Amino acid sequence: EAAVTQSPRSKVAVTGGKVTLSCHQTNNHDYMYWYRQDTGHGLRLIHYSYVADSTEKGDIPDGYKASRPSQENFSLILELASLSQTAVYFCASSPGLGGVAETLYFGSGTRLTVL
């Protein structure tokens, strides 16, 4: 069974503070993703990566940075947290096949509240 572990499970941050969300996968997958979920918006792609030491911008990258220091680890960094970044964040990994993303395996999510 594919395993994607996110930490922390929940976090309360102050406006203007720095927040780091971590994701670790033991699937040996090449592709990793960060999505945020908001009511009425579904899942929106923030950043993704298809190889270690490289990240790509998704559809809503503003205010977020990503880091992929190894195949297993993918972090999402909010340098200056804002109220609008209150959401549930999901990390996912995918094996990819011939350069196409395959099934995504999701972590359990991080509920971030910015006050």
Place this chain on the structure above:
Amino acid sequence: GEKVEQHESTLSVREGDSAVINCTYTDTASSYFPWYKQEAGKSLHFVIDIRSNVDRKQSQRLIVLLDKKAKRFSLHITATQPEDSAIYFCAATYTNAYKVIFGKGTHLHVLP
């Protein structure tokens, strides 16, 4: 831009009836169309997918149809059961096939 539109935000059906959720996509190069289920308070998990080289796929009570001309795909859940109640998300890969874009989700309620 790249989009996946999920047409029903909420769907209610009687137990035992069929449910149909429809999605459309914008990129003709899309090649992979997965569906995910999210039960209340939980994460998402994969339920079924279809690739652009076929137009129908079935897995037990789940059927996915793909109409490439109309750029439309749909999830059919037959003989619905209470445990089918959840949010269902459609998704698609795009020309950049690493990128997976999701619809906004359909909240399915299976009523007794």
